[in-house]
Amino acid sequence: MIVIIDFGSQFNQLIARRVRECRVYCQIEPPTVTVEEIRSLAPEGIILSGGPASIYEEKSPRVNPGIFDLGIPVLGICYGMHFMVDALGGKVKKAEKREYGFAALSAKAEKDLFTGIGKETVTWMSHGDSIESLPKGFSITATTANTPVAAMANHQKRFYGVQFHPEVEHTVKGRKIIRNFLFDICGCKASWTMKSFARDTISQIRETVGDKKVILGLSGGVDSSVTALLIHRAIGKHLTCIFVDNGLLRKYEAAQLKLKLKSHLDINIRFVNAASRFIKALSGVSDPERKRKIIGKIFMDVFEAEAMKIKDADFLAQGTLYPDIIESQSAFGGPTSVIKSHHNVGGLPKKMKLKLVEPLKYLFKDEVRKLGKALGLDEDLVWRQPFPGPGLAIRVIGEITKKRLDVLRNVDAVLQEEIRAAGYYRKLWQSFAVLLPIKSVGIMGDGRTYENIVAIRAVTSKDAMTADWAKLPHKLLGTISNRIINEVRGVNRVVYDISSKPPSTIEWE
Template sequence: MDKILILDFGSQTTQLIGRRIRELGVYAEIIPGDAAVTDETLADVKGIILSGSPESVYSPDGEVPDQRIYSLGLPLLGICYGIQRMTVDNGGTVEALPEREYGSLEVNLTVPDDPGKLAGGDAAAAFFSGFDGTVPLDAIRGSTAAKSKPGASFSINSWMSHGDTITKLGRGFRQFGTSLHGAPAVLVHEERPWFGVQFHPEVTHNERGTEIIAGFVFGVCGCKPGWSMEQYIEEVRASLGQRVGANPVLLLISGGVDSTVAGALLLKTLNPDQVHLMYMDTGLMRKNETETVRVNLERLGAKHLHIIHCENEFLSALKGLTDPEAKRKAIGDLFITIQEREVTRLGLPDSYFLAQGTLYTDLIESGKGIGKKAHLIKSHHNVGSPLVDAKRKAGRIIEPLDRLYKDEVRSLGRILGIDEDVVRRHPFPGPGLGVRILGEVTKEKCDILRDADAIYIEELKKRGLYDEIWQAFAVLLPIRSVGVAGDVRKYSWVLALRAITSDDGMTADVYPFSMKDLLEISTLITNTVTDIGRVTYDISSKPPATIEWE
C-alpha cells in the first residue's frame, strides 16, 4: 500500500496533514522530525512531508531531519518550518520577521512558462494544479495527473502562522508564490521533486488546501488510494488482540462519543467477558447522564458495567481550586485513584490493561504530539495526569482512538453499529462541568449549569440546529450581575453560551445564530433557571481561543 511519510517537528496541525491524506484514501505515517529514516521506515513510502514547528530553524530546540531524506530521490514537501528547514539545509537563509504573518493572508502564484523543466519533469505542473481553481479535486486524484496551464496566475487565501521568513533561497530552489507582504510563499526545486509552502494547506481555512496536498500526493508522488476506515479497524483489532491477549481490559467510560466508540471497539474485538466498563458518576456530568450511559452501554452488550457514585469525592477534591490546570490535574488524579481502588474491589489481576477514549486532539493539546517539540495548550485528565503518565510509561494503557479526530470517531462508530443518537452527540470534556464552571466548583453551581445546559441543548434540537453545530454547551462564569426579579433587586450568575462549527476540532468558527433564536433561548434559560440573570454568547473562533473555556 502506498504511503506518505510525515516528519513531525511539533506543529499543532501535523496530524491534520495525515488526516487530509487519509481522507484522500492514502495511508500516512507520522514519525518524530529528527527520527532516523531507516529502510524499514521507508517501506512503501512514495513521498515525505516536513511539518511545521513552534520553533525556529535557528533555535537550539529546532529539530533537524535525518539528512538522508535529501539523497533518497523521493519527493519532498516542506510546510512552514518544513520549507525553512529544507532551505537552511541546502545553503539558504531564514531570518525573523518584524511582525508575524498570522491568520488568513493572500498568496499570489504564477506558473512558469516551462514547468516541465522543473522538479525533474511533470511534477511541478501537477503540483501547481492544486492552486488552480479551475481544476477540481477529482481531476487531481485521477489516474492522469492534472496540470496547470503554463504562465497562468492564481491567488488563494492561505492560513499562515510563522515569525520567520526565507531571505535567501536554498540551492536549486525558485520562488513562484509570494505572500501579500512580499515574502516567499511557494518554492519549487529546479531539478529535484522538492516543493515548499510558507503556509498551512492542511488547515480547513486555507483555500484549495486539500487540492494542494492532493497535487503533491497524487500528481507528484503518484500514490494510489488504498486506505479506509474499515482497514483501520482491521489493523486496530489485530494490534489489540496481539497486545492484550487474554488479560482483562478496564475502560474508563464517560458515555460520550469517544469512550462509547472505544468501548464498542473493545467489545467487538475482544471477548466481552474480559472487557470491564467503569463509569464514574462524578457529579460533574450532564443532566440525567448516568441513566443515559447505562442504557447505551447495555445496548452494546456490555457484560461487566460498573457504575461508581463518587460525587462527594470529586467536589471535595475541587474545593478551593480556581486555576484551570489545577482543577484538571485534581480531576485526573482522582479518576485514576478511584479506578485503582475499584479495581481492587473488582479483583482484577495486576496484568489488566487500562483503556481510554483519548483522541489525537487531546494528545497534541497536552503537548504529547508525535514530535518532541509539541507545546502544551491545556492538559487533559486522561493525558497529562502524573498517574496516567506512569501507566503510559509502563505500557499498560490502550488508546485505540489516539490517531483519530472526532469526525473519524463518528464514522468508526457508525461502522461498529452504534446508535445514531449516540454517534451524533456533541463532544463533552472528560473533566465534565469541572472545566465549564469557571473558578471554584460547588454542587450548587453544578446543578445550576446542568439545568441551563439541558435547556440550551434541547432547544437546539427542537429548532433543528443541533446537527448544524459541531459542539454547543453552556459555561457558568465566576461573576454575578445585578438584575430584577419582579420588584426585587437580585444578584444572579452570568451564563455564557458557546456554539461552534468545525471539521476536526483543531480550528473552529462561531455558529451564526439568528438573533431570534438567541433571544428566545436566553429568555427561556433566565425564566426557568432563576439563579441565572444574564446570558452572553461567545463569538471567539479557534484560534486564538480554544473551544472549551478552560
C-alpha cells in the same frame, strides 16, 4: 502511508487532514524520529512541515538528513523546504521582504506538483526567510513578486519544496497540489477508509493483547464508546469497562448513559458511584488546573480500586485523540506550548503497571464519528457532543458546590432541550452553559434580585483545533434566555459567548 515530520507549524494537523481527505493514511512524527523508524513505517512519501524557527538558528529543529537516502519522494513546506535546502547543500537567508498573506504564484510549467494548476494561481505565504542558493540538482519551479524561489524541485530524486502553504484554504489550488504529490509523485492509492482502519486496528489490538485482559474507563462519549466497540470486536469478554459517576455530569446523564450503554453495547460494564468523594475534594477549589488535577487523581484512585478487582488485567485502554495530545504538550517535541492538561494524557500511576492501548490516538473527532458509524454504533452515541472529562467542574467558574452544580445542570437541561428542538444539535460541535462567578442586579415581580449570570457557548468545528461561534437565530437565543430566567431559580441574566478559537478556547477553563 505518508509520514509528516512536525517542525512545529500551526498548520501541521491541517496537512494531516488534507492527506486523509484524499483517503491516504498519514502519521505525524517528531524531528527526533530515526531513519530506521521511518523505514519501518514503509511510507510512500514524506512531508516536511512548516515551523516558526529559522533554519540558520542554532537550535532550529532538524530531522536526520538520512531521510533523503530512502529513495522516496519528499515535499518540504515553508520551513520544511528550508531544511531540505540546508541539508542538501543550499543556503537560506533572512528575506529582504517578509511575505504574509495572499500571493500570486507563477508556475514555470504545469507538471509534477503543478499539474492542472495553471500558470497563475493564488497561494498563502507566511515566511520571513528566503532561499539564497539552491542545492545541486534543483531548479526553480515557481515564483512570486517577492519570492524568487516560491517552489523548487529535483525531478530526478523526486524532492520538492514550496514556500507557500498548500494545506490552508487560502491557497486556491492547494488540495490539488497535495493530491498531485500523493498520487502522481508518490503513487499512493486512495484506499484508506474507516472500514479499513477498523479492520487493521482490530487485528493490531488482537495481536498486541492476545488472551490478556483490558480495562477501559467508559464515559459514554463517542471516543470511549468507539474505543470499547473496537476492543470488544478484537478480544470480546476479555474487555471490562468501568463507568465512574463523579457527580459532575449533566442532569439525568448518569441514568441515561447507563441505560443506553447497557442496551446498545454487549460489553462487560461496571458502574461506580463516587460523586460525594469528588464533590468533597473540590470544595473551596477555584483554580481550573487544580480542579483538573484533583479530578484526575480521584478518578485514577477510584478506577484503580475497581480495576484491582479484575484479576490478570494487563492493559488500560483510553479514547485519546490527536487534539488531546497536541493541546496537552509540546506536539511530539515541537515548540507548541501547553494550553491545558487533558484527562487522557499524562500517564498512569506507576503502581498500576498497566500497558496503554490507544486505538484512536491518530484520529480526529470527525473521523471517530465516521468510524463509529462504520462499526454500527448507535446514532445517539455517534453524534453525542464532546463533554469534558472534568465535567461541569470546569463549567462552574470558581468554587464548586452542590448548589452551584444544580443551578448549572438546570440551565444546561433547558439549553440542550431547545437546541435539539430547533434541529441544531448535530449541526454544532458543542453547545453548553457556563456558570460565572459574578452576580448581577435584576428585577423580578417588581422586586430587586441579585443573582447568577450564565453564559451560553455554542460553536461549530471539524476537529476542535479551531472553532467558530455559532450564529444561532436571535429567536432561538431569546427563547433559551427567557426559559432559563423563568425556570431556573438563582439566574437573572444570560449572555452569549461570541469568541472563536483561537484566540479563545472552546471551554472556559
